[in-house]
């Protein structure tokens with residue numbers, strides 16, 4: 001009963017948000033686009049880092065790679081097929097790359113994720129320099145309301161996916177990996193397989209987000225597409241919101257995007273500083289995030305330690 | 307035979323932790339494993355459960371050689387172990403700890419709902435039902451030991467390897483633990499191998515006992531035989547002097 | 548091939564190596580004693596560099612003097628961050644269970660804060676100053692006076708630090724803590740004090756290295772990041788928490804980098820560093836020089 005009510009509310013909200021695309025102005029659509037983008041990103045991050053505890057500080061690598069694949073096939077295939085393909089390609093590649101990478105555990109994985117993103121970024125930079133392109137414009141991208149709708153769709157899929165995984169057998173396995181990988185294996189959890197799957201799943205949507213993002217910005221530039229700021233924002237959003245379940249990142253994103261909207265254009269540095277202070281404060285004082293804190297305080301739920 | 311240990315050797319660099327271990331465990335048996343600190347008991351469990359590979363020798367479970375398999379594959383065959391130094395999933399609830407075992411072990415109960423139901427039943431068996439919704443990290447030592455047992459049981463094993471599940475408990479808790487193990491054994495039709503320093507408990511529970519000393523197997527027999535075995539007595543007294 | 552063996556290149560490798568050794572020592576101390584992964588480490592280099600820059604351009608104080616000021620200021624920041632952030636982290640059971648990951652996030656946050664504060668104050672422009680820019684010739688080697696000074700001063704400071712850590716009471720206590728923190732507490736070492744001192748000391752020498760770097764390279768608020776990466780490569784190469792291994796690895800990376808770039812081209816520098824970094828982490832997280840044990 002309560003669950004179906006939630007579902008109805010969610011559907012109504014989604015239909016409303018989709019309907020907004022029809023008449024809202026550029027500004028509203030722009031904010032909506034950014035919110036959905038970060039929801040999709042942060043939810044994807046949670047699948048890997050929130051659930052398995054393999055904290056990725058380089059998630060922008062998926063975003064940037066998706067954008068790069070997309071720009072390389074731009075004009076060769078229909079736009080939306082291109083978006084889809086970039087997700088698939090990045091997902092498949094991460095299945096291969098993930099295998100050695102995920103054998104690295106704990107803090108080593110965290111710094112590795114960061115280094116890996118920088119490595120890929122620099123390889124793309126060199127490759128671009130060789131082809132004598134410093135930036136690639138995207139001509140003839142779909143209109144903003146279409147991009148808005150596409151991003152909304154990705155946000156919905158990502159949220160649904162996190163929500164579902166969190167409550168599934170798969171998610172139970174992932175969370176046991178987070179708590180104690182060896183003990184998980186002892187009770188039958190095929191840890192290597194599950195980690196790899198989580199890694200790939202958590203890369204596919206960011207890749208598609210990256211593809212859509214460059215249609216919005218109208219340009220692909222490797223330095224921007226792989227900027228660590230995206231990784232950082234993603235992590236902060238998920239941690240501020242509470243990174244163990246779908247509602248967490250949702251809260252974090254809405255809060256931060258509004259902050260970003262207020263500050264980014266005129267005071268980007270102040271925005272980043274506030275972001276940093278928030279991350280500090282949350283890790284130290286509210287490690288379970290807004291969602292964890294709320295549900296502990298008001299529902300007496302013991303949320304899980306991340 | 308359910309489980310056969312054939313000429314097992316294990317070296318850690320220069321240290322010989324186990325050498326030439328040979329014994330087998332029959333269906334439905336309760337076998338005790340004793341030996342002083344550092345005798346190699348835990349190491350033997352790690353080899354059986356697939357956490358380490360033997361340097362030499364083979365381990366056969368229901369006719370199948372298992373000492374090259376991963377721990378999760380071995381768990382799926384129906385071998386469960388507990389940890390001497392407990393390893394609960396501290397950030398998950400007690401119930402979730404057990405449910406994970408039910409979802410992934412030999413049982414492979416696919417739906418969360420059924421797995422939870424089964425897990426609650428097990429929590430009742432190990433007398434942790436009241437704590438089902440609490441964070442596992444909040445349990446006491448006796449609670450942790452029972453949770454280890456519950457997680458192992460949830461995987462639906464044929465054989466269960468218990469590593470000092472009674473160490474550090476009060477005499478009353480030891481008695482409770484013994485009766486829990488015996489009840490579960492009957493109920494789930496288990497074969498049990500138990501490592502224990504609490505001699506009395508071992509004598510009470512086991513039909514047969516294997517004694518390890520500095521990595522070697524120095525005796526095997528019924529509790530009565532073992533308590534009178536001169537080699538065992540010498541090894542134990544020798545340790546104390 | 549001939550040019551690869553040139554003393555010129557060797558000198559360049561030595562300069563980079565000495566600086567790397569110094570910088571990574573700070574990172575390693577902080578990791579070794581507290582298991583904190585300082586991803587803001589390079590930002591201390593940046594702070595040190597700006598201190599020297601300001602001292603030179605506003606107060607007319609040379610970097611060889613102001614580098615001690617840079618060390619003091621960074622040391623102060625170490626104290627501040629210990630008091631405000633890490634003391635709490637290290638004494639909270641729940642946070643402690645994932646200490647390394649949490650410390651990484653905290654330092655990440657600090658890094659963002661420091662960099663953006665620097666941009667606010669100094670703008671994102673690159674800056675530099677002229678100091679000892681005349682060319683000095685020693686045999687076949689032609690160096691600017693600044694680079695030669697960096698080499699000499701860097702080597703002297705490194706040696707001093709090594710001796711200090713080896714023979715002073717503080718150095719011994721720090722080493723004890725790195726080897727075994729529980730035992731250190733039992734034998735009466737004030738763990739809290741030593742931890743705080745290592746943070747101050749580790750930050751301080753990094754700031755000093757930053758001042759040296761400002762003598763030969765343009766500086767900017769985001770200059771620290773590559774140093775963070777290099778320092779991580781080094782301490783992983785040398786084995787996390789292994790001070791001597793790290794020191795050698797610092798020299799080694801200097802050589803690898805300078806020669807690698809000479810062989811390929813400057814645009815490959817980052818790829819080279821990150822490539823080594825990724826490969827090492829995947830294949831030998833315990834480090835090239837470390838033993839079989841990992842610090843997991």
Ligand SMILES: Nc1ncnc2c1ncn2[C@@H]1O[C@H](COP(=O)(O)OP(=O)(O)OP(=O)(O)O)[C@@H](O)[C@H]1O
Pocket residue numbers: 318321323341342343344345346347348349350390
């Ligand atoms: N991973 C390992 N690496 C190196 N040596 C090990 C390792 N595991 C165990 N050992 C050594 O092997 C020997 C046997 O250890 P084991 O833990 O099996 O003993 P045990 O019989 O379980 O003792 P206890 O009664 O104390 O639990 C010990 O000397 C121990 O130090």
Ligand SMILES: [Mg+2]
Pocket residue numbers: 347348349390
């Ligand atoms: Mg043992």
